[in-house]
Each structure stands twice: as C-alpha cells, then as structure tokens.
Amino acid sequence: MSEETERDLLRRIHTGERAACEEFIRMYYKPVYGLLFNLSRNAAQAEDLTQETFAAAWQHIGAFDGRRPLGAWLHRIGYNKFLDAQRSQVREHSAQRLAGYAPPHSGSGMGPVERVLSDERSRQLHDAIHRLEGARRDLIIMHYLQGLSFREMSEILGEPAGTVKWRVSEALARLRQETLNGGLNHD
Amino acid sequence: MTEPNHEQNDPLALAALEEELRRLPRPEPPARLEAALISAIPPGVRRRVPAGRFRRAPLAVSAAAAAAAFLLVCTSLVVIARSRNDEAHSRNAVVLAPRPPAEPSGLPRASWGACSRARLQSPEAFDEMLARDAEFLLRPESSEVPASLNMRWFLNRMNPIEEEHHEKHSLCRSAPGALV
Numbered sequence: 001m002s003e004e005t006e007r008d009l010l011r012r013i014h015t016g017e018r019a020a021c022e023e024f025i026r027m028y029y030k031p032v033y034g035l036l037f038n039l040s041r042n043a044a045q046a047e048d049l050t051q052e053t054f055a056a057a058w059q060h061i062g063a064f065d066g067r068r069p070l071g072a073w074l075h076r077i078g079y080n081k082f083l084d085a086q087r088s089q090v091r092e093h094s095a096q097r098l099a100g101y102a103p104p105h106s107g108s109g110m111g112p113v114e115r116v117l118s119d120e121r122s123r124q125l126h127d128a129i130h131r132l133e134g135a136r137r138d139l140i141i142m143h144y145l146q147g148l149s150f151r152e153m154s155e156i157l158g159e160p161a162g163t164v165k166w167r168v169s170e171a172l173a174r175l176r177q178e179t180l181n182g183g184l185n186h187d
Numbered sequence: 188m189t190e191p192n193h194e195q196n197d198p199l200a201l202a203a204l205e206e207e208l209r210r211l212p213r214p215e216p217p218a219r220l221e222a223a224l225i226s227a228i229p230p231g232v233r234r235r236v237p238a239g240r241f242r243r244a245p246l247a248v249s250a251a252a253a254a255a256a257f258l259l260v261c262t263s264l265v266v267i268a269r270s271r272n273d274e275a276h277s278r279n280a281v282v283l284a285p286r287p288p289a290e291p292s293g294l295p296r297a298s299w300g301a302c303s304r305a306r307l308q309s310p311e312a313f314d315e316m317l318a319r320d321a322e323f324l325l326r327p328e329s330s331e332v333p334a335s336l337n338m339r340w341f342l343n344r345m346n347p348i349e350e351e352h353h354e355k356h357s358l359c360r361s362a363p364g365a366l367v
Contacts, residue, residue, distance in 0.1 A: 016232060016233045030216055034216075037214040037216075047216065047220055051224065051227065054224050055227065122211055122212065125211065144205060144208035145209075173196055
C-alpha cells in the first residue's frame with residue numbers, strides 16, 4: 001500500500017467515513033491475525049487479540065498523525081497486545097503451579113498449527129522457530145512469515161532499522177543452528 | 188550464548204532457510220472475524236488533537252486575542268475603580284449629618300452646637316441674644332450676665348493679649364451660620 005493511499009485512507013477515517021473504516025479492517029485484519037497466530041500458535045487467542053487490537057486502534061486512531069506507516073502502527077498495537085497476554089499467562093501459570101493445579105492437556109488431536117501447516121517439514125520448522133528465545137522468534141516471524149520490512153519492524157520494535165536488520169540476520173543464524181540440531185537440513 | 192559457527196553462516200544454507208520460511212503457509216482467519224470487527228466499529232471515529240498538544244493559532248488570531256484580553260483587563264479595572272468610588276461616596280453620605288435648612292434671608296443657620304448653647308430657637312431669639320450681649324458689654328456694671336453669653340469669650344476679653352483673637356471669634360457669633 002503506497003503512502004499516498006494510506007494518507008488518503010487515514011484522512012477519510014478522520015472525517016468519520018464508515019466505508020473507510022471497513023476498508024481499513026479488510027486491509028489489515030489478515031496480516032494482524034497472521035502475526036498474532038504465528039506468535040501465539042493459538043487460533044482462539046489470535047482471534048481475541050485481533051479484536052482487542054482493532055478496539056485499541058479505534059480508540060487512538062483519532063490522534064494518529066500519519067507520520068508513521070499505518071500498517072506498522074497497527075502491528076505495533078497487536079504486538080503489544082500479544083506481549084501483555086503472554087505476561088498475564090506467565091502470571092497465571094505461576095499461580096497455578098503454586099496452587100498445585102495442572103492445566104488440562106490440549107489433547108493429541110490436530111491443533112491449529114497442524115491444521116495450518118499440513119506437511120511435517122513446515123511443522124518442524126515452525127517448532128524450531130518457537131524454540132528460539134522470545135525476541136529472536138518474534139524477529140523471524142515478523143520478517144519472514146509476515147513479510148514486514150526492516151523499516152516497518154523498526155517502527156514496531158522502536159529500534160533503528162539497521163539494528164533490526166543485524167538482529168534478524170543473527171536470529172536466522174540461530175534458527176539455522178536449531179534446525180540442524182532438530183535434524184532439519186537445508187543443504 | 189554460543190556464537191554461530193561457520194556451518195550456521197553458510198550463505199547458501201541461510202538463503203535456503205530464508206526461502207523456506209517465506210513459503211510457510213499463512214494462517215487464514217475465521218470468516219466470522221471480519222464481520223465481528225466491522226460490527227465493532229465505534230460511531231464517530233474522528234480526528235482529534237492529542238491531549239497536551241495544541242495547534243498554533245495564526246498570528247492575526249493571536250494578536251486579536253491578546254488585544255481583546257488587554258481591553259477586557261482595562262475595562263475590568265475601570266469598573267472596579269468606579270464601583271469603589273461610588274461605594275466611598277455612599278458611605279460618606281451615610282456618615283455626614285444632613286445640612287440644616289437655609290434661612291429665609293438666604294444665609295445658612297448657625298451650627299446646631301451654637302444654637303444649642305445659646306438656646307436659640309428662632310432668628311428673633313438670636314437677635315434678642317445679640318442685643319442682651321451688647322448691652323452687657325457696654326454697661327457690665329448695671330446689668331447681669333446674660334445666660335447666652337459665652338463666658339470663656341467674656342473672661343478672655345479681660346486678657347488683652349488674646350483680645351484681638353477673640354474679637355475675631357466674637358464676629359462669628361454675629362455672623363449667622365458661622366461655627367462658634
């Protein structure tokens with residue numbers, strides 16, 4: 001989406017045009033859902049977080065000045081929602097462990113990731129991504145799975161694009177090591 | 188943390204891994220999500236200035252606003268000063284005793300204090316008092332001291348040093364309306 005189109009869409013949203021709001025949703029809800037699904041590996045949570053992301057976007061879009069890319073701004077909201085959810089999950093699990101409560105297993109049936117990634121190799125690669133440390137996992141997902149540019153990622157993560165680029169290459173090398181350890185070979 | 192070794196940094200292997208990552212299938216959101224998001228659009232999404240940030244007004248608008256504020260302050264000060272002045276006037280009006288009515292001749296009546304001391308009730312009585320005073324002063328041995336005579340003036344008259352001063356005061360008694 002060109003900057004001109006984005007500015008025009010934002011201007012129409014700011015005038016209160018409902019059609020522009022619907023266009024905004026149709027344009028971005030799939031990438032936002034994709035990011036949240038790949039990060040959480042949970043379809044229900046990704047759906048909830050997507051709705052929360054857009055609810056927060058409607059609250060703040062009136063004050064959004066359009067100096068940053070609209071898509072990156074929305075992805076940043078979504079990413080922050082995911083981090084918040086992850087933190088509250090960690091707190092819940094800690095409380096459950098302290099109380100001696102074991103959460104029920106999700107079962108051996110086909111989960112959401114298995115449904116999306118039909119072949120074994122894709123699943124193994126996805127597992128390898130999620131074995132990475134959190135920040136590296138997020139960089140790989142944003143850049144390779146979501147197709148976000150280094151500039152967009154710098155907006156989302158609040159870091160210079162050069163730093164993001166270096167960190168992505170470092171995370172890729174780590175993933176390569178992880179795939180080698182897991183028996184995946186790309187030679 | 189271990190540093191990536193040479194095998195990890197093999198450019199061809201990394202390029203292949205990148206390609207494989209890009210080809211991973213994208214998750215498809217459920218169909219109901221789009222409808223849910225559209226139905227949740229709040230009414231009245233509009234542009235607003237963020238809290239704590241003000242748009243700078245044009246110079247002409249700022250100058251006009253400053254001039255209007257200055258005029259307002261000046262007007263307020265004038266109104267306050269006038270109201271205080273009026274208040275002081277009204278307070279004085281309450282404190283001061285009403286002035287005695289003028290005589291038919293146009294001369295003001297003697298002060299209330301003088302009238303009381305001389306027990307004057309009318310211009311005729313005042314004339315009689317003056318006549319009695321004059322008779323006594325001309326022939327003090329043959330007539331008694333009139334009750335209306337100012338005794339201090341009489342005694343001071345015996346003192347030649349203050350005579351001239353009390354002569355002036357005696358004129359006050361003969362001039363209706365002057366304080367004694």
